[in-house]
Amino acid sequence: KNQVEQSPQSLIILEGKNCTLQCNYTVSPFSNLRWYKQDTGRGPVSLTIMTFSENTKSNGRYTATLDADTKQSSLHITASQLSDSASYICVVPRRPTSGTYKYIFGTGTRLKVLA
Amino acid sequence: DVKVTQSSRYLVKRTGEKVFLECVQDMDHENMFWYRQDPGLGLRLIYFSYDVKMKEKGDIPEGYSVSREKKERFSLILESASTNQTSMYLCASSPGGGTNYGYTFGSGTRLTVV
Numbered sequence: 160k161n162q163v164e165q166s167p168q169s170l171i172i173l174e175g176k177n178c179t180l181q182c183n184y185t186v187s188p189f190s191n192l193r194w195y196k197q198d199t200g201r202g203p204v205s206l207t208i209m210t211f212s213e214n215t216k217s218n219g220r221y222t223a224t225l226d227a228d229t230k231q232s233s234l235h236i237t238a239s240q241l242s243d244s245a246s247y248i249c250v251v252p253r254r255p256t257s258g259t260y261k262y263i264f265g266t267g268t269r270l271k272v273l274a
Numbered sequence: 275d276v277k278v279t280q281s282s283r284y285l286v287k288r289t290g291e292k293v294f295l296e297c298v299q300d301m302d303h304e305n306m307f308w309y310r311q312d313p314g315l316g317l318r319l320i321y322f323s324y325d326v327k328m329k330e331k332g333d334i335p336e337g338y339s340v341s342r343e344k345k346e347r348f349s350l351i352l353e354s355a356s357t358n359q360t361s362m363y364l365c366a367s368s369p370g371g372g373t374n375y376g377y378t379f380g381s382g383t384r385l386t387v388v
Binding site: 193200201202203204205208248250261262264265266267 | 278283314315316317319332364366376377379380381382384
């Protein structure tokens, strides 16, 4: 079954600390994986995309990793800030046998950064 | 600044009402999508469209319909609103030609049906 699972469901950290969010997927065949950030009451915004051949990609204080063998991705946030408080969603597209792609969304990790 | 605009941020409707949620994108994207987002369930696809006047059912189309008369506009219609349709509704668009482009989402409409 094509699934995307994220852990933890929620996380609370102090400002300035680092954290790592996990995403495991069983979607096959695999083409790419994207991380989105969703602020409360807003739509998700793309942080980064990982393709099959990429292991690590950074976007400022955000670093995503991908292990295509174990079907795992992580999002590491360095020196967290209050503005990092949001939900982080992992998304993997699935190509059906016919028709257009469908995107499989994880349920997200809700991160709260405290001052 | 390119964007996807949803007409209402918050909406309160009565049970049985016909509800229209509007979405407009200014990026000339071929694909447009409607999702609902509920706590613990993530985003679930209601309907999508890959061309004007074309539509396809997503995973949870029951109780909904859509309309795409122009490329930039994709409307979600709740034919007879029910309390179990209380949710956050997200519109998204993407260019055609594969999945490397990802979605651009609107800010969402929080619908409450009373």
